[in-house]
Amino acid sequence: MRTNLNKIQRCPGCGNFLIHLALKQALAELKIPTHKTVIVTGIGCNSKMSQYMEGYGAETLHGRGIPFATGVKLANPDLTVISVSGDGDSYGIGLGHLLHAARRNLPFVHITCDNENYALTTGQASATTPLGVKTKSTPEGNPVPPLHPVHLVETAGCSFVKSVIDKDMKTLKETIVQAIQHSGFAHINVQQACPSWKRW
Numbered sequence: 001m002r003t004n005l006n007k008i009q010r011c012p013g014c015g016n017f018l019i020h021l022a023l024k025q026a027l028a029e030l031k032i033p034t035h036k037t038v039i040v041t042g043i044g045c046n047s048k049m050s051q052y053m054e055g056y057g058a059e060t061l062h063g064r065g066i067p068f069a070t071g072v073k074l075a076n077p078d079l080t081v082i083s084v085s086g087d088g089d090s091y092g093i094g095l096g097h098l099l100h101a102a103r104r105n106l107p108f109v110h111i112t113c114d115n116e117n118y119a120l121t122t123g124q125a126s127a128t129t130p131l132g133v134k135t136k137s138t139p140e141g142n143p144v145p146p147l148h149p150v151h152l153v154e155t156a157g158c159s160f161v162k163s164v165i166d167k168d169m170k171t172l173k174e175t176i177v178q179a180i181q182h183s184g185f186a187h188i189n190v191q192q193a194c195p196s197w198k199r200w
């Protein structure tokens with residue numbers, strides 16, 4: 001259980017501040033005690049969320065947060081398990097885990113902080129980077145169309161999947177509350193600001 005929180009390190013204007021706050025507000029509204037909460041993250045800018053919140057948390061491997069969260073939920077179904085990762089993690093290296101979590105329908109929440117790039121590694125194109133956009137890895141414009149995460153996860157059988165913008169804090173907090181209360185797997189794609197790399 002983490003009680004000594006590290007100094008939060010994010011760029012000014014990062015949407016992860018808003019997602020983090022909305023998650024804290026949702027857990028507070030539902031009165032879920034810290035000893036019943038587990039935040040599981042992959043690796044990425046977003047993934048410090050598990051370090052920056054009171055309670056239990058694990059910063060796992062890039063793309064492997066969902067299997068870790070699955071194990072936690074199976075071992076102790078009484079825990080509220082929130083998995084958080086980036087679009088690079090959720091829709092790239094970890095996509096298989098996301099789709100199988102949707103099929104299995106275990107009751108935990110996965111939040112994707114979708115800033116449309118690999119931010120921690122300094123702004124390469126991801127599976128949600130729009131077509132034609134210039135990034136570090138696509139200097140002449142992204143030649144590959146983005147996938148549509150909500151349709152994809154819905155098609156895999158997920159009965160709760162929503163896309164929300166980070167700056168609409170009220171909707172974001174309410175969506176997280178509904179996702180936690182949902183009886184099966186719930187996925188939230190958050191359109192996240194990344195002023196350092198997402199300049200489109």
Ligand SMILES: Cc1ncc(C[n+]2csc(CCOP(=O)(O)OP(=O)(O)O)c2C)c(N)n1
Nearest residue numbers: 043044045046062086087088089118119120
């Ligand atoms: C197996 C593995 N592959 C690659 C990396 C390098 N890596 C660390 S973070 C990251 C990208 C993170 O992007 P995203 O998941 O979108 O999160 P963000 O940083 O944008 O929040 C990569 C490729 C790694 N740590 N582990």
Ligand code: SF4
Nearest residue numbers: 011014045119194196
């Ligand atoms: S690089 Fe982007 S995602 Fe990472 S902390 Fe800075 S603004 Fe946030």
